[in-house]
Amino acid sequence: MTFDHIYHTHKKLVYNLALQYVQNTEDAEEITQDVFVSIHHGLDSFNAQSKLSTWIYRITINRSLDFVKAKQRQKRFGFLTSLFYNDSNDVKHDTPHFDHPGIQLEHKESLAALFKHINQLPDNQRTALILSKIEQQSQADIAEVMNLSAKAVESLVQRAKINLSKKLNSNEGK
C-alpha cells in the first residue's frame, strides 16, 4: 500500500477528526500535516494485525491532543510574558478562534458554546464523546481505537454527558 493511496483514502477522516478537537481550519491542517508525516515515517513499522484506519485514528487523536496541550502551554506562556512586556500593543500569542467549516451558520452559536464545554472535558471523555456523537462510530470501533472494553467506552460517554450537563447547568446559573 503506497503513501499516496493512504493519503487519498484517509485525508478526509484525519482532517475532520482534527477539526473536532481544534474547531478551526488552520490548526486542523497543521495537525493533518503532522499526522501524515508520522504515517509516512511509521508505515514500515506498522503492525498489520490492527486495522489501518484504527492506527490512523490513534495517531490523529494523539496528535490532536498534543497540539491542544501545546496551544494551552503557549497561552499560559503568553499570559506570563504579557505581565512583563506590557509596553507593546501587538498580539504576541493569538487565541484560537471558532471556525468550523462543517457547522451550518444557524447552529454556529449553540455549537460554539457546546464545544467550549466539550473542550474542558478530560481527554478520554472528550475523545469518547467526539467518536460516538460526531464521528458516529460504533462502541466496538471506539473501544478498538481507544484500546478499551466496550463497557469502559460506554461509561466514559456517560461520564462525559454528566460532566457536560453540570458545566451547562453552572453556565445557565451565571
Place this chain on the structure above:
Amino acid sequence: MNNQQLDSNLDLLKQITKVEASPFLITRIQQKINNTYYTKLSPRLAFGLSASFILLVVLNIAVIAMYHNNTKQEPNLVQSMNLMPHNSLYR
C-alpha cells in the same frame, strides 16, 4: 438542564458535516517529509556522536592533568640526580 435537553444539544453535533481538506495539503506534507529527511538524526547516531564527544573531552582533561603532574615532578628529578637546571657552566 435535564437529560432530554442535553441529548437534544448533543444531537446538534450530528449535524456537523464532513468537509474536504485543502488540495494543497499534500504538497505541504511532501515538503515536510523531505525536510525531515535532511534533519532526521537517528537515536543511535545521536548517541554515538555525543558519546564520542564526551570521550574526547574526558581524554583532553586526562592529558592536561597528566601534563600538570609531570611538570610538578620535574624539579624533584633534577634535584635528586644533582643535575644543573641551566646550560650555563660558569655560574
